[in-house]
Amino acid sequence: MVRSTFIAVLLAGTVIAGSAMAADPIKVGLSGPFTGGSSSMGVSMRDGVKLAVQEINKAGGVLGRPLQLVERDDEAKNELGVQIAQELINKEQVTATLGFINTGVAQAAQRFYQEAEIPVLNNVATGTVLSKQWPDAKANYVFRTSANDAIQSSMIAEEAVKRQNFKKPAILADSTNYGQLGREDLTNALAKLSVKPVAVEKFNIGDTDMTAQVLKAKEAGADVILTYAIGPELAQIANAMAKLGWKVPMIGSWTLSMASFIDTAGPNGDGAMMPQTFIQLPTTPKRKAFIEAYQKAYNIDRMPSPVSAAQGYDSAYLLAAAITQAKSTDGRKIREALENLQAKVEGVVTVYDKPFSAADHEAISSNIPVFGLVKGGRVVPAHPEDVDGDKALRIKPKA
Secondary structure, three states: HHHHHHHHHHHHOOHHHHHHHHOEOOOOEEOOOOOOHHHHHHHHHHHHHHHHHHHHOOOOOEEOOOEEEEEEOOOOOHHHHHHHHHHHHHOOOOOEEOOOOOOOHHHHHHHHHHHOOEEEEEEEEEEEEHHHOOOOOOOOEEOOOOOOOHHHHHHHHHHHHHOOOOOOOEEEEEEOOOHHHHHHHHHHHHHHOOOOOOEEEEEEOOOOOHHHHHHHHHHHOOOEEEEOOOOOHHHHHHHHHHHEEEEEEEOOOHHHHHHHHHHHHHHHOOOOOEEEEOOOOOHHHHHHHHHHHHHHHHOOOOOOHHHHHHHHHHHHHHHHHHHHHHOOOOHHHHHHHOOOOOOOOOOOOEEOOOEEEEEEOOOOOOOOOOOEEEOOOOOOOOOHHHHOOOOOOOOOOOO
């Protein structure tokens, strides 16, 4: 199996587990919002990473050394994310960092890793610009294991306009970097289909009443609501539509799968659709094992954010594979290894077979995500035919 191939490579660079645990640990940063409105994503990502690291250490660690996570809660605050990045680099001297949930935090903090030549595996934040912040740099130290917003916005536009034949979309997006960059991507994706939104409305994080924004969309004759925001505020859009007695489909970015949307919106959220790299279903043996291990480890049935958990888990295995191949904890050598990974890594989202190159730091290609649908408090496949048979596992095409 693919995973056993990687484990064999991993073990080839280690001594027995007991000796590995006695060696100096390899410090890895783990940064995300573990409290606040984005916490369902942050906690799920963190727990996915921790699950993978426990498995890796149990198998003997990396280079005969255990991985040691250095966790920091950035609270989805840009300025705190910057402080944490500097602390992890200068005080903790981490080999690499896994994380970033919020586009704004990543945009502000990643530059410090770039300057220090320390790799970042951005495993949740999706702002399109994040993997290309320094186009003129000799080397790029930011890698990503989530579906960027260019991919998602194109999927949303295609679903709304081509598949469901809506002609009058309204866009509702929050005022953060994530919301506004996503709105721009979505507007551009609609323009390629010769469609212009009939209304574009903005709101702030923490807003609890979206009646005014929803009413403007209704009065403009919108036949579908397209969204770019985070779970709690997205729920208020669904609740405002119910309050006004107006029901049109809601299609948005992957964050509509968050527990904070599903639980706060309740029945009002049923039918919402969003791109997903992972839906919590045992559609492959690897996914089945991951789901069962996660549920057992954290005594939970439904993951708060399955996408975040899966992408976090996979990012830890990709980093371990790169360090193993590099035979070093030097950031430059790890970057070079990530750009030319020799071992296949069987992840939850996909099988990673040379997922990166020097020119391409995006592990997720446009063929990998599918559409999810909120139904009865869970996310299920919106189009079951997209996950049947050999479509259950989608792999990035070779360059």
